[in-house]
Amino acid sequence: MADMPDEAIVLDDVSKQFGGYQAVQHMSLSVHCGELFGLLGANGAGKTTTIKMMVGLLRPSSGRIRLWGHDIVSDALQAKSAIGYVPDNPNLYGKLTGREMLSFLADMYHVPRDKQRSRIEVLLETFGLASHGNDLVQSYSRGMTQKLALCGALIHEPKILFLDEPTVGLDPVGARQLKDVMLHLRNEGKTVLLSTHVLEVADALCDRVGIVHEGKLEAVDSPQALRSSTGDEHLEDVFLHLTGKERTDTALQLIKVFEGDGSAP
């Protein structure tokens, strides 16, 4: 790759504000080319907002984001050409068939016509959707939709793949396939950034993880390094240590309140 940049993803002091609410605060991050990076955080921590800014669906209130050397705001088309994206709840065109959906996305990402058919078939076969390729997407289950969205994100062979909660809705087989695909992509030199709640996935797959808490990037390092730096044995303990301990206490207090007045179901 002659035009390979130093870093695949660069966030430089990125913030996002919705009205008076600061969803992401001064986030700076570099993801290396060929790295599998995990973004960890509780619900509402700012993971999805961060990913949406990276893929150009939200505009940063301040700061810059560069993907494969291209600014996502000022050079959006080049930046978007380099990426594939699967949201946490992919909403696809229900009235298209699986194959039509992939063909549509292939056109949208300017995949040459002569390569489309073979890529579509390989992807459908890989994710076990080949026999459902001519069914309307509205008839797909949640997991099948997730897999089809992943096929769509890979159709143009992106350099960077963004996956927002990719294992949600997948059965164990699908989840395993996804993990294999992510590792395969990483081994091929692609960059993968995923957000997840499943800490085992991050622990097992990611080269590095970033822990997001209330819109701030609290820590970035490899899972092993994070464990040793905090002295915790498991990544879950590291995560709670950095983000959620007080919330656990609150939850325990709440349980005590319910038990106290007999309101617990």
Place this chain on the structure above:
Amino acid sequence: MTGVGLQMQLLARRGQMAWNTMFHGSRTKRIAACSLIGFGILGELAFFSVAGFVVSFQKLHITPSFVAGLLTLVTMFTAATAITFALSSLYFSRDLDLLRSIPMAAHHIIWHRVLVQWCVGMGLGVVVSSPFVLGAVVYHRAWSAIPILILAIGAVVLLTFSIMTALTVVLLRIVPARWVKNAGAIVVVGTGTVVAGLNVVLRISSFTGGAGLATVSVTPFSHTPLSASWSPIAWASRAIADAFAGSVGSGLLWLLPTVAVSIGVTFLCIRGAEQVYVEGYERNASAGNTGSKRRMRVNAFGARPRIWKTIGIKDFIEIRRDASLLAMLILPLIMFGLYVGVAAPPIPVLHTTWLAPLFVASSTSLFTAAGLALRGIGGEGGRLWLIKASPNPVRSVIAAKFVIGLVVTAILSAILLWVGMVRHALTVPGVVEATVLLIGIISGLVGIATGLGAMWPRLDWTDPRRAVSIWLTLAFLGIATLYLAIAFVVIGMPFVLNIPLPWGTYLAYIGVYVWAAVVGGSFMTVGAARYALREV
């Protein structure tokens, strides 16, 4: 909590949501909402003065048959809208799973939906009709008629809503599960066709001087079965007419059975439909999971991937496979087709045979554009991320929406134009002239629709027919009507000024195309700018 208390609670929450939609959020939004209301009130006052003048000028006699005609018109309109509302609110609304999961009987849900529709319908009715009504009240000095009028119309509207809601619920229980999603569309098209057909037929039988749009009458339904003496419409008409004539007591006597029947029938319909609704809802929910095998269509998007073509064909496939969207496009065509199928005399002063069909075809395109181009971006809904995340310039996306809107609208309207011209003295030059003008007019209209739709798309829908808010649709209809009116003034000017042919026609062409480019282009430019900034 009693049933009445529960309904009040639900209505209050609905009102709160409407309030939040308008006023909750940024200061700019609140200022915009207040400005809109202010302009609305000013518009109503201006309209009132004009309408009051017109009513008094015509020395309108408010007879029972006159009122019956208007009420029948209201009833038919209500019947058609009630079906789509029942479908959306009882089967596709996002909050249904929540409502059905809380301990509340299903008939309360139906009651709630009927009452919401009744409140919205009455509110819109008050906004639209109050200038005329107040004009008539002032002219007849019949202030006591106002409460009787409101109650009588409210009773008739409630009766129509409840009957049509019950019919829709029963229909969706009867049809095979795989047709459930399409059945509503078929009913809507059927009802619209019947309403338009009845209108035309009754006009032909009522008037000897031709029919269709060229014949203007304010009482087209004054002698229909719906306004016969056994009908609550007739009772309501007598109540209103008597009240306007000063006989408030007599008006009240006619009002009482109207209200009683309305409430009674509503109770019967809703309670009777409860179990059927529960079963139909479950069938509808499961029908969404059935799929159908389709022939592989990898090449459906053409030999060379061009973005506007790719998006356009995707939209076309979606519409073709969704009966409810197809119905939105076909219905205006059928309704206006019935009108133009009936011969109307040409307007002699302009020496053209195509002006009337051109007017009808352009008016139809108003509704087709509202159903297609206006919902171009909004129609993407939660799928807009697919397009926004792709590496394509904004202008390609907006162009795609414009092209698909223009092509479909132009084809449908041109068919109507040519049908209309066949019914008149048809000449080849006339057809060409009118078609070229029609395409010019429509391009501006579709430009307005595409631009407005890109400015304020509604992306959180679950039913594709709700991809555009009612307010945006009304705004578009208002703006587009003004655009059409000016376009026809532009077309008519060379003829009125006696500019000789063919120069008059050429001037009309230039005028219309410049007008379309300026207006449509402006809306699309602003729409594209807003779309570029939209976050999903």
